[in-house]
Amino acid sequence: xxxxxxxxxxxxxxxxxxxxxxxxxxxxxxxxxxxxxxxxxxxxxxxxxxxxxxxxxxxxxxxxxxxxxxxxxxxxxxxxxxxxxxxxxxxxxxxxxxxxxxxxxxxxxxxxxxxxxxxxxxxxxxxxxxxxxxxxxxxxxxxxxxxxxxxxxxxxxxxxxxxxxxxxxxxxxxxxxxxxxxxxxxxxxxxxxxxxxxxxxxxxxxxxxxxxxxxxxxxxxxxxxxxxxxxxxxxxxxxxxxxxxxxxxxxxxxxxxxxxxxxxxxxxxxxxxxxxxxxxxxxxxxxxxxxxxxxxxxxxxxxxxxxx
Amino acid sequence: xxxxxxxxxxxxxxxxxxxxxxxxxxxxxxxxxxxxxxxxxxxxxxxxxxxxxxxxxxxxxxxxxxxxxxxxxxxxxxxxxxxxxxxxxxxxxxxxxxxxxxxxxxxxxxxxxxxxxxxxxxxxxxxxxxxxxxxxxxxxxxxxxxxxxxxxxxxxxxxxxxxxxxxxxxxxxxxxxxxxxxxxxxxxxxxxxxxxxxxxxxxxxxxxxxxxxxxxxxxxxxxxxxxxxxxxxxxxxxxxxxxxxxxxxxxxxxxxxxxxxxxxxxxxxxxxxxxxxxxxxxxxxxxxxxxxxxxxxxxxxxxxxxxxxxxxxxxxxxxxxxxxxxxxxxxxxxxxxxxxxx
Numbered sequence: 127x128x129x130x131x132x133x134x135x136x137x138x139x140x141x142x143x144x145x146x147x148x149x150x151x152x153x154x155x156x157x158x159x160x161x162x163x164x165x166x167x168x169x170x171x172x173x174x175x176x177x178x179x180x181x182x183x184x185x186x187x188x189x190x191x192x193x194x195x196x197x198x199x200x201x202x203x204x205x206x207x208x209x210x211x212x213x214x215x216x217x218x219x220x221x222x223x224x225x226x227x228x229x230x231x232x233x234x235x236x237x238x239x240x241x242x243x244x245x246x247x248x249x250x251x252x253x254x255x256x257x258x259x260x261x262x263x264x265x266x267x268x269x270x271x272x273x274x275x276x277x278x279x280x281x282x283x284x285x286x287x288x289x290x291x292x293x294x295x296x297x298x299x300x301x302x303x304x305x306x307x308x309x310x311x312x313x314x315x316x317x318x319x320x321x322x323x324x325x326x327x328x329x330x331x332x333x334x335x336x337x338x339x340x341x342x343x344x345x346x347x348x349x350x351x352x353x354x355x356x357x358x359x360x361x362x363x364x365x366x367x368x369x370x371x372x373x374x375x376x377x378x379x380x381x382x383x384x385x386x387x388x389x390x391x392x393x394x395x396x397x398x399x400x401x402x403x404x405x406x407x408x409x410x411x412x413x414x415x416x417x418x419x420x421x422x423x424x425x426x427x428x429x430x431x432x433x434x
Numbered sequence: 435x436x437x438x439x440x441x442x443x444x445x446x447x448x449x450x451x452x453x454x455x456x457x458x459x460x461x462x463x464x465x466x467x468x469x470x471x472x473x474x475x476x477x478x479x480x481x482x483x484x485x486x487x488x489x490x491x492x493x494x495x496x497x498x499x500x501x502x503x504x505x506x507x508x509x510x511x512x513x514x515x516x517x518x519x520x521x522x523x524x525x526x527x528x529x530x531x532x533x534x535x536x537x538x539x540x541x542x543x544x545x546x547x548x549x550x551x552x553x554x555x556x557x558x559x560x561x562x563x564x565x566x567x568x569x570x571x572x573x574x575x576x577x578x579x580x581x582x583x584x585x586x587x588x589x590x591x592x593x594x595x596x597x598x599x600x601x602x603x604x605x606x607x608x609x610x611x612x613x614x615x616x617x618x619x620x621x622x623x624x625x626x627x628x629x630x631x632x633x634x635x636x637x638x639x640x641x642x643x644x645x646x647x648x649x650x651x652x653x654x655x656x657x658x659x660x661x662x663x664x665x666x667x668x669x670x671x672x673x674x675x676x677x678x679x680x681x682x683x684x685x686x687x688x689x690x691x692x693x694x695x696x697x698x699x700x701x702x703x704x705x706x707x708x709x710x711x712x713x714x715x716x717x718x719x720x721x722x723x724x725x726x727x728x729x730x731x732x733x734x735x736x737x738x739x740x741x742x743x744x745x746x747x748x749x750x751x752x753x754x755x756x757x758x759x760x761x762x763x764x765x766x767x768x769x770x771x772x773x774x775x776x
Binding site: 137171174175176177178198201202204205206207208209210211212213214215216217221225226228229230231273274 | 442446449621622633
């Protein structure tokens with residue numbers, strides 16, 4: 127559905143995006159994570175045929191970006207939420223969406239109901255005839271999100287969809303995106319919100335000028351941190367630590383906050399062996415669990431700032 | 435290019451203009467000032483001068499027949515409307531004679547308008563703006579419109595009014611275009627717009643079109659109101675309707691749209707460099723300079739007056755329009771707008 131091959135963009139000779147390779151499947155919700163200046167917005171702008179790439183290329187539904195007439199075709203079936211809502215403040219919410227629906231060629235008999243549905247799902251239908259200038263930041267963002275979906279696009283690019291929204295509005299937006307992703311469309315999200323991306327996205331990519339890692343959030347945690355088992359004993363004696371260290375399958379055995387941490391290649395298979403050895407040595411095990419690494423841990427490690 | 439998409443942008447812009455108080459105030463104030471208030475002020479000197487002149491005789495006509503392009507020789511006639519004819523060695527009574535040549539005739543109790551008068555006698559008649567008067571005599575008659583002082587004053591005033599009228603298609607775009615282009619940029623609404631299937635040229639046509647129609651609508655409406663106002667205000671003094679003249683028509687029909695386009699396209703260029711609506715308006719005001727320069731040169735005698743110089747100036751403006759259009763097309767591209775517009 128979306129395929130980027132060696133995509134690159136320079137501004138005045140400076141690399142903003144370098145050798146970016148990505149493949150996003152049809153119907154997938156894909157998240158692009160990265161710090162400010164990582165090239166996320168530039169990537170979306172290239173994929174949405176707004177700016178040209180300096181090298182490489184990308185395909186959306188098989189159409190090549192920035193190559194006419196493909197680019198015009200692409201613009202017809204994608205939706206875009208840019209960083210700023212960019213609404214017409216003097217016009218009403220309905221007029222804003224109606225303008226875009228007309229530009230995208232939405233049939234006149236479907237326009238009104240489509241706009242109505244979007245506004246209802248985002249909980250702003252009551253204010254549809256009010257000028258956008260009177261809306262809060264969160265409401266404006268909701269209207270901008272509705273605009274990205276008003277023509278029922280196959281692929282949607284969202285740049286920071288919940289930036290600056292309060293928790294309630296964020297929740298509404300997440301539910302909206304969740305509902306629309308179930309309709310089989312591809313959604314590409316740029317975000318700083320690690321928690322949100324983890325909840326919404328099937329797969330994510332972490333980028334800093336180029337893609338550093340791609341995968342499902344859990345997969346990334348495993349790939350970048352390995353798997354660690356945490357054991358809490360009633361009494362932590364040095365002999366128990368030495369015992370675990372002596373096990374052939376255990377690596378990087380250490381203690382932290384009175385607990386033993388041990389890296390294992392396959393905890394499901396190895397944990398019973400640890401429990402057995404400790405029990406035989408007379409240790410009373412309070413609990414044994416796997417240390418869960420968050421997406422933030424993965425992100426920080428990839429960015430070279432391991433969380434302490 | 436699909437004009438329907440450009441029309442959608444135009445319609446959206448019209449809605450925005452309607453809701454922008456500053457634009458609406460400009461759209462109402464400028465034409466009101468130029469078309470109604472200024473004519474009332476400027477025709478005062480004409481009326482003042484006119485009041486010091488003799489008034490036409492109070493004549494009554496009972497026209498029974500009309501003649502156009504006829505030669506009257508050795509004729510005796512009364513109560514006729516004669517136009518575009520030659521009258522020689524005749525005696526006419528109670529006639530209205532227009533755009534004709536009267537030679538060696540005796541005219542009594544008649545209205546003689548825009549005629550050539552040669553070796554004739556006019557008694558108890560009103561003579562309006564004679565084209566020439568060679569050896570003719572007037573007895574108890576009034577001659578009007580041949581007053582050099584009045585003619586010069588009238589010309590100056592009407593030309594000043596025309597300059598002011600020409601300001602409308604130049605200045606309204608500086609306000610509307612600055613809001614339309616710079617406003618769209620500062621509002622950051624160009625990015626989602628450029629992500630739609632609309633082409634760069636469709637967008638440029640749509641946005642320019644809305645400004646053009648609004649500006650030209652205001653200009654032509656002002657022109658019509660101004661002509662009516664001037665005619666109503668000056669008729670009692672001049673005895674005829676002085677406007678519109680061919681010079682005015684040429685200015686309003688040809689020069690005004692060309693100047694309007696120049697103003698719009700210049701604003702597109704300016705929009706790529708500035709982020710403030712007010713700065714855009716100030717810089718856009720420069721477009722008015724060639725117009726003022728032309729009219730001042732024309733009145734002061736540096737260049738010839740008349741329709742031909744006006745048409746030549748219009749052609750020059752159109753060439754300028756094409757040049758600015760070429761530059762605008764280079765500037766008004768997605769990549770340029772999103773990356774290089776400051």
